[in-house]
Amino acid sequence: MKKLLPELSYANSMPVIILVNPQMVENIGAAARVMANFGYRDLRLVAPRDGWPNDKALVMGAGAYDHLGDVRIFGTLKGALSDIHFALGTTARQRDMVKPVYGPQEAGDEIKARGGATDHKTALVFGPERTGLTNEDLCLLNGFITVPTNPDFPSLNLAQSIALMVYECVRESQTSRPQLDYGDSQPVGGEEFENFMSRLITELDEANFFKAEGLKESMTRSLYNIFTRTDLSDQEVRTLHGVISALIGNKQ
């Protein structure tokens, strides 16, 4: 039979979809449905407003949940990201953070390239309907996705925004992306990365780095912004632990 359409290129590991504080259960159902349409399996909810499981979300999903794994609930985004190596989140407004900003297609290409690599788990993160992701959540991410829309009417419906990105991450792309060559080392997972970051913050706290009260939050975000951009390997994280130990004079 003649091949009429380009094949969808299902990566070994599809991105995890994470909805942070979703307010309308209809949108959870719509997310589940479009995920099943495109062969995704891992849906995670961070503190959904109306709890879970939820009958209305099940109805809206139109049977999609049978095609997904168990929907998992987390208290915080940090928790939901604990096994994730690379996460991008959608944001409509300009944010004052130094992070890569992707268009939908570039984001899809990046996720596909990374998802194709062994043991590299990716995620797409969506904030609540009205407010979007907070700065505290955004600083945990490796980059932002912004869909270029009409400046006079920019705000996309959450379910449609999820549909666009879910589609972009399986669509066959014409271009290939450069990939980091980790050699014998491994990309670092969420928890190991988080351990490094908390140690850095703790040591800095003890060294009186965050003098003023308000400074700690913004400095912490800034440090997250720096290190989420680096795609650290396990070997590099060991090196950086060594750097901290050496600098505080605690040779181990």
Place this chain on the structure above:
Amino acid sequence: MKKLLPELSYANSMPVIILVNPQMVENIGAAARVMANFGYRDLRLVAPRDGWPNDKALVMGAGAYDHLGDVRIFGTLKGALSDIHFALGTTARQRDMVKPVYGPQEAGDEIKARGGATDHKTALVFGPERTGLTNEDLCLLNGFITVPTNPDFPSLNLAQSIALMVYECVRESQTSRPQLDYGDSQPVGGEEFENFMSRLITELDEANFFKAEGLKESMTRSLYNIFTRTDLSDQEVRTLHGVISALIGNKQ
């Protein structure tokens, strides 16, 4: 201001969106909203089940109708197509008709190419939620659009399907790379970066970090690998200088 994202390429004439026998007014509202998001103006309804105008569809549109021209109502698809030169309609199932079948991206490219030509009016046609377009309607079209989906769960939600196609018909085809948004800060030049790196190396040397002779070279390379990937801003370099100072207990 620096351009961060690829521009949307609004064609001279955006495609008209035609919904045939829409059953759920929510989907009319969702269509209007995503059309306004992407700068479309012409929405046409063929025999909507619940009549028009409809309060619920207006609410679901979230103000989108202010950005569109008048929504026009037709009794038949043929009537709605009377001024259209080229129309594609979505269909999930294989139809026994000899028509070109487009994937979403190919359909978008075709619509953009034709819409750019003077006086060539294009349309995207969507059928009712459960049944899709009838064969009578399909034969009026110049081709079909089929989104390749999971064969076990193929049916897209109408609002999401509209979102995909509306997006595909304005999306720029060529790819570009994500860029960092530096906001008020500046990317750091070679010398400033090098100053930071040499200070780091020097402090580590004094802290006896490079114990073995051979280790220094490889460790230094590793640290360069980490920080050359980060595209640091000037503000971030100041932060990292502060981190070093704090850790070595030399508050400046």
